[in-house]
Every structure is written in structure tokens, then in C-alpha cells.
Amino acid sequence: MNSDVLVELAKTLEQRKSAPADSSYVASLHAKGLNKILEKVGEESVETIIAAKDAATSGDKSEVIYETADLWFHTLVMLSHLDIGPEAILDELARRFNLSGLEEKASRTK
Ligand SMILES: N=c1c2ncn([C@@H]3O[C@H](COP(=O)(O)OP(=O)(O)OP(=O)(O)O)[C@@H](O)[C@H]3O)c2ncn1[C@@H]1O[C@H](COP(=O)(O)O)[C@@H](O)[C@H]1O
Numbered sequence: 001m002n003s004d005v006l007v008e009l010a011k012t013l014e015q016r017k018s019a020p021a022d023s024s025y026v027a028s029l030h031a032k033g034l035n036k037i038l039e040k041v042g043e044e045s046v047e048t049i050i051a052a053k054d055a056a057t058s059g060d061k062s063e064v065i066y067e068t069a070d071l072w073f074h075t076l077v078m079l080s081h082l083d084i085g086p087e088a089i090l091d092e093l094a095r096r097f098n099l100s101g102l103e104e105k106a107s108r109t110k
Pocket residue numbers: 009012016023024025026027069070073
């Protein structure tokens with residue numbers, strides 16, 4: 001698995017924050033602001049869910065892969081807009097290694 005892609009993409013997204021809005025899609029999203037970015041995350045979430053349902057019945061996984069890539073991409077733009085790098089999410093997932101989801105849920109205080 002090539003998780004370097006996430007890190008490399010995040011570097012590009014960071015550079016786009018200071019680019020002119022009309023020079024790139026990511027720069028245009030940052031210029032439109034967080035609400036527009038969240039609208040895209042919501043839209044891509046719904047498209048991913050629909051593609052997953054379709055994949056379960058048709059067996060064709062290409063659309064759900066394509067839509068999940070759109071969703072991950074827009075989620076990375078959201079994180080970048082909030083000055084959060086993908087390392088923070090990867091670190092959090094790593095922290096959860098070998099931690100049972102059921103045990104973690106039972107240990108929550110809120
Ligand atoms: N991975 C992506 C990527 N995935 C999806 N998209 C774009 O996301 C956009 C939104 O998809 P939609 O299907 O919703 O398109 P749309 O209906 O035209 O969107 P809206 O008008 O509703 O906003 C499309 O324009 C896609 O091209 C991406 N755009 C950029 N990247 C990466 O980001 C880098 C920087 O991109 P730029 O900022 O454009 O240079 C690129 O080099 C790529 O690595």
C-alpha cells in the first residue's frame with residue numbers, strides 16, 4: 001500500500017493554500033471557504049454510499065473506488081484548510097492498533 005501518496009498529496013494541498021484562486025481547483029476551494037469544502041465532503045460522502053450500494057448488487061467495484069478517492073481527497077482539503085496534516089490522522093489510527101473497538105468504546109468517559 002502506498003501511503004506516501006497521502007503525504008505527497010497533502011504537500012501539494014498545502015502549497016495551494018497560498019495560490020491564486022483561479023490557478024487551481026484546490027486554491028478555488030480554499031478561497032470559497034470552509035462551508036464550500038464541507039459541502040463537497042458531504043456530496044462525496046453521499047456519492048460514495050450510493051456507489052457502495054451499487055457495488056454490492058452489481059459486483060462492479062470501480063465506481064466505489066473512484067468515489068472513495070473523491071471523498072478522501074476532499075477530506076484532505078478540509079483538514080488542510082484547518083491546518084491539520086494527514087500525519088495526525090495516521091498517528092491516531094496507529095494509536096488504535098491492537099485496541100479493540102469494543103474495549104475502546106467501553107472505556108469512554110463521554
Ligand atoms: N486528487 C485530486 C482530485 N480528485 C478530484 N478532484 C477534483 O474534484 C472536483 C470535484 O468533483 P465533482 O465531480 O464534484 O466536480 P464538479 O461537479 O465539477 O464540482 P463542483 O463544481 O460542484 O464544485 C473535480 O474538478 C475533480 O477534478 C481533484 N482535484 C485535484 N486532485 C489532486 O490535487 C492536486 C492539486 O489540484 P489543483 O489544485 O487543481 O492543481 C492535483 O495535482 C491532484 O493530485
